[in-house]
Amino acid sequence: METQLTVRDQVSLFALMLVARPITNRELLDLAGLKITAEVRRRANRDVELISTTKRGSTYTHKLTAEGRNWCESALVAGRPDEAKFPAGALYAVLDSIGQYLVRADLKFDEFFQADLENWIRAIYAELTVRRTPGSWVKLSALRPWLEHVPRDVVDAELDRMIEQPDVHLMANLNRFRLEDEDRQAAVEIGGEMRHVLMIGAS
Incomplete structure (x- = not known):
């Protein structure tokens, strides 16, 4: 070889x-x-x-x-x-x-040789927003398939940790009528609230 x-x-x-x-x-x-x-x-x-x-x-x-x-x-x-x-x-x-x-x-x-999960999440966000306005919101339902081989609880814990950083934002989709089943299933619970969308880059 x-x-x-x-x-x-x-x-x-x-x-x-x-x-x-x-x-x-x-x-x-x-x-x-x-x-x-x-x-x-x-x-x-x-x-x-x-x-x-x-x-x-x-x-x-x-x-x-x-x-x-x-x-x-x-x-x-x-x-x-x-x-x-x-x-x-x-x-x-x-x-x-x-x-x-x-x-x-x-x-x-x-x-x-281990993957850095935070860098991975940031890279996925960058890829999903490459043709969009900087600081765009991304659905967690769009992010999770890229991390399908990482245990969900590990991803959730990392998102919970990352939200403490000033440029990372996770929030709920306030328009509940626009939530699809995949959005509800992909949500992460932080502080007793289900969060559906992620934004990185705006402090």
Whole structure:
């Protein structure tokens, strides 16, 4: 597999390893200066699927599969590929140090590389409002499907924590007649009140 992947492919896999969650190309470009292109996916999934891609509306998200995580875990201690010159070679040196640390500390891969739930929620909000007026309200019923593999109580606890920040607002939809069943089901209870919509960015 290693001989089939270019250095760019491998760096793309490491970028997905770092975020440890589904990510859009828009966010990945901001984070790591790269995108998961069709060519990267084709090579990464040639023999076994390393990258899983999901379409939500017109937006694609990418994440490592279990096989992709296994590949990254092995690659962390495999050393620098011969074709990896500067600056990629420096990256592989750093990754090798991390890999060796995990071995010495007897830490599992998933214990070290974990998704930051707050950043994830903020990224989803940004994606849902990218073509809208800044500071738009977003229904929790639109946000929750992006977090479908995260336990609901974990998401609710994070929203409850985030509302203490000055730029995060959660409120009820006061027009009860416009509430749909999915809005009621997606609501989070905070302070004894059911909240249905989220806004981030206006303090």
